[in-house]
Amino acid sequence: xxxxxxxxxxxxxxxxxxxxxxxxxxxxxxxxxxxxxxxxxxxxxxxxxxxxxxxxxxxxxxxxxxxxxxxxxxxxxxxxxxxxxxxxxxxxxxxxxxxxxxxxxxxxxxxxxxxxxxxxxxxxxxxxxxxxxxxxxxxxxxxxxxxxxxxxxxxxxxxxxxxxxxxxxxxxxxxxxxxxxxxxxxxxxxxxxxxxxxxxxxxxxxxxxxxxxxxxxxxxxxxxxxxxxxxxxxxxxxxxxxxxxxxxxxxxxxxxxxxxxxxxxxxxxxxx
Numbered sequence: 447x448x449x450x451x452x453x454x455x456x457x458x459x460x461x462x463x464x465x466x467x468x469x470x471x472x473x474x475x476x477x478x479x480x481x482x483x484x485x486x487x488x489x490x491x492x493x494x495x496x497x498x499x500x501x502x503x504x505x506x507x508x509x510x511x512x513x514x515x516x517x518x519x520x521x522x523x524x525x526x527x528x529x530x531x532x533x534x535x536x537x538x539x540x541x542x543x544x545x546x547x548x549x550x551x552x553x554x555x556x557x558x559x560x561x562x563x564x565x566x567x568x569x570x571x572x573x574x575x576x577x578x579x580x581x582x583x584x585x586x587x588x589x590x591x592x593x594x595x596x597x598x599x600x601x602x603x604x605x606x607x608x609x610x611x612x613x614x615x616x617x618x619x620x621x622x623x624x625x626x627x628x629x630x631x632x633x634x635x636x637x638x639x640x641x642x643x644x645x646x647x648x649x650x651x652x653x654x655x656x657x658x659x660x661x662x663x664x665x666x667x668x669x670x671x672x673x674x675x676x677x678x679x680x681x682x683x684x685x686x687x688x689x690x691x692x693x694x695x696x697x698x699x700x701x702x703x704x705x706x707x708x709x710x711x712x713x714x715x716x717x718x
Contacts, residue, residue, distance in 0.1 A: 447588075447614055450569035452487075452515065455576050460484045461583070462658035462671075463492035463519075463624025465509065466646025467553060468695075469501035469681070471656055472508045474673035475645045478658070486513040490572060492624030492642055493519025493585040497532070498549045498691040499646055500681035502556045510564060518568035519585045519625065520592040521550075525557055526566035535592040541702035545689045552687060571615060577663045579619040582611055586625035595623060595641070597630035598709045604635040620666075622659070628710070629657040629668045638666070645671050647691065650706070652698040 460479045465472045479489050495509050495516060496502040509516060516522075520533040532550045536543035570591070572583040587593030588610040595603060612618060620638045628650065629643030643649060643657025655670035675695045682692035690701025703711045 447571065448518075448569045449571045449573065449615055450515070452572060452574035455488050455574045457488055458482060458484050459574075459576060459661040460489045460658060461492065461622050461640070461642040461661060462490075462645045463585075463642055464494045464497065464627060464644025464646045465491065465505050466494060466497040466644060467499035467502040467505045467549075468646035468673075468678050469499075469504045469508065470674045470678045471645045471671065472505050474671055475658060476508065476512050476514075478671060482660070484660075487515075489514040490583050490622075491516045492583060492622065493517045493568075494521045494624065494644070494646075495519070496521050496525070496553045496557065497646065498687075499678060499695075500552075500685045500687055502553045503558070503561070506557065506561050506564075510561075515572055516568055517572050517583050517585055517624075518565065518570055518591070521553070522565035522568055523591060524550075525554065526562050528562075533592055535590070535594065536705065540704040542704045545691070545701065548689050549687060549691065552685065571611070573615050573618070576661060580617065581620045581622060581661070582615055582618045583622045584611065586623065588614065592625060594626050594705060595639075596626055596628065596707055596710060597632055597641075598707055601634055604632075604637075604639055608635040608637055608639075622661075626705075629659065631666060631668065640666050640668075643668060645673075647694060647700075648698045650694075650698070650700045650703070650712070654696060654698055 524533040642659035645656045654675040
């Protein structure tokens, strides 16, 4: 396990996950950090820089040029290894599994050797201190990088992950994760667990806005990110990614609820 220690961070810290090859959302997130006076040294991404959307190479270039800190997501690990799928942990034959074949093939075609080498060097865990709190940033889970952890997951899930994490990095007060695509905050297993959300895809809530988090001396705020979703949708149409995630950008609803626990599924949602 590769661990990167950023030391003590002073001032607000911006945290987000899943740029997901969404160039427009990535620009918006970086501009939001600048507007808040948050330096690149205080911006951390929880991984999956590339995934569903149209512009993987340009999104990686934006992130790398910005000089922000990035934790490896399963997509980065899979691309660096030359794997044939995204490693998201979708159950075989589900809609998410079948849809992933299309967007992963697009990403795999677009991402070159230098970017894969960069991905191979990304840390599994980032740690830092902030206002007296010790914070660890991961992708999905420590026991499994693509583990889906939700606001409604059992406390034993969090306890297992916190124990595995602290065995690697020592005691922490806060864990920041991503992967699942839905932001939340929960006090559980002796820590404050934050999912910072993702910027590249809406949170299956009927709005186009995506999510990011800001850590300040007062605590953590989960905030909406407004960006040009129509332009991101048009880019997906242009490259032929018309499997449902294109529509999700403008409708605010995912093409499938397969990955969601029953408690978080929408009562009137119908796939397709």
